[in-house]
Amino acid sequence: MVRYSLVGTKSVAWDSSFTEGRYGNEETSLQLGALMSRWKEADAPGRNGAGLDAGQDAGTRFVTAIPGKRITLVSMGRGPGDPRAMYKEARFLASLGYQVTYICNAASGPMVTDDHVHVDTLNMPTSRLARQMHGPSIVLREALRSRPDVVHVFDPALIGPALRLGRRYGVKVVLDLAEDNAKQILQKSYLGAMAVRKLGSHIYRRMSQSWLPQADLVIAATPSIAESLPAGCQHVIVRNFPAITEIDSVPPLASAASKSSTPVLRVVYVGGISPIRGIRELILATGMLQGAVELHLAGPVYDDRFLGELESMTAWQYCHYHGWLDWQGSIALVKTCDVGACVLQAAPNHVESLPVKVFEYMACGRGSIISSFPLWRRLFVGAALFVDPTNPTSIAQLMEQLLAKPALLRRLSERGRLLAEQSYSWESEAQRLASGYAGLWTVTRR
The missing domain is CATH 3.40.50.2000 (Glycogen Phosphorylase B;)
Incomplete structure (x- = not known):
């Protein structure tokens, strides 16, 4: 479905959008926070693993499958038919028994429907600058409505906001790095002169050194991206191979x-x-x-x-x-x-x-x-x-x-x-994704 998001005339900082309830005709963030608290309390028995099968792997005990856990994949730029986000990851996670929502950009491709993944398309700002400023609050506010246990984000601009959301509402955060973002910034000619791009790349690299280890899981699309991660990152390599x-x-x-x-x-x-x-x-x-x-x-x-x-x-x-x-x-x-x-x-x-x-x-x-x-x-x-x-x-x-x-x-x-x-083939890579998600429900880690 297409939701017409309120991209008003005022530039609203991320934290204020979640704490001050400035979206007039929508539920305020305080109401959403109260709802999240009630949802988490209602889910507490399931979160403690009652009635679930636990497994042992290389000295780490974790729940190998938790059907019904809610996963919300979020992107400001990817479209409904995105090969990695929708056709590979979202569908595969749904096949494991998770309740999966995919929130994406309505303008980035034709609408798709799926029997097992709820696709929620949003009208995002069309300019890159407006999307970077307003986009995180738009998509993550919508993600919060899906009552997620996990928020799985793709865009660099969502990393910091998603981590703040995770801390505030007790949501696990998965960061999906399809590119080496520090290097990718150097290729973005719309940012201006190379000197500006180098500065932006340097700033991103410094910030990611503190951000990425805070995530519950980092998914790297290539070994070289994994090698660039700072120490302390819980990560898995899930290469973007085709689904045969x-x-x-x-x-x-x-x-x-x-x-x-x-x-x-x-x-x-x-x-x-x-x-x-x-x-x-x-x-x-x-x-x-x-x-x-x-x-x-x-x-x-x-x-x-x-x-x-x-x-x-x-x-x-x-x-x-x-x-x-x-x-x-x-x-x-x-x-x-x-x-x-x-x-x-x-x-x-x-x-x-x-x-x-x-x-x-x-x-x-x-x-x-x-x-x-x-x-x-x-x-x-x-x-x-x-x-x-x-x-x-x-x-x-x-x-x-x-x-x-x-x-x-x-x-x-x-x-x-x-x-x-x-x-x-994706068929082999999917098992890496399953293992990474299984680790989110770890009871004790080495």
Whole structure:
């Protein structure tokens, strides 16, 4: 459902929004606090583990499953159909017997419904600054209404407010770090000059040193993020691998009409449309082959001026832009094409990333052309061709190679699917998430 949140004309600090009850037509935070106290008292017998099965693992005793505990996943930026938050984590936690609510941004994709996850979409401020200022109080106020035992947040701006909420109302707090946020800040050009971004990165890194150990659980999406955590963090690594069974259930698009009357190599990129993702280089490479290759693009555009620049390029005639597709739509598009592309530029947060789109290409049985980062060369050996992401000519040469050697493309595709099934699937990562959540109900820790 869509709730129209009150983003009034006044800028309200986080603490005052929860202690002074300034949201006129809504229940005040004092009323919500009283409700939380009553809910916690009513839940007390269950919280003490009465009638529940306890288990022992490596010297740590904890309740292995507590059906009925309420988990609320919260994001200011992610949408209803977010692959990690909704399709993987929320659904899996619901399958364990938890009562799961997912609160997200109504503007970040089409609405989805689910029999086991309550999806609560909010109208958030559209400007980045307003969202950072007002967003935490909006989404966490809504989260409090769901009577959570656990609040599971994704956005860096929610870390401090969520920890304060946890202390005030006795709610456990899970922080989900999909990116190394200190490095990610360096890539955000809208923050201004690099000097400003470096300052912001430094401030975040210093604050996170004190914040992150206060969380009941930190979920790191990559080993490198886990290595960057300060001492004392209770954490688990849950990599963002594709859900094979979900991908296999999506049929390919009925058609993706070709602009050419002769057979072409269909290259697909799914993700954000921005310069740092190598989109310009992909289009230039496609144009060099003069119709022998078509480039299919899908994803959000972060700067309309950049899209206008792309559309003015001569090579754009060989491109299809499919807009911002939901997750099923993007998977269907990948299955309709021949090879995936992911030529991210060598930004600090890219070279150590685990690129979700490449794992999804592999799960769809598609080979890839990807950036020649050392980590990626190790992860995707035999399933991808590697290239200098700044060199459109080199990208075009690899496309031409795949056109001339169908057997090579077939080998890359088969190897990618095999790796996805054996090593890079959500089905194995989900058990890490289950173990992390089981630890929240620890009675005694070593």
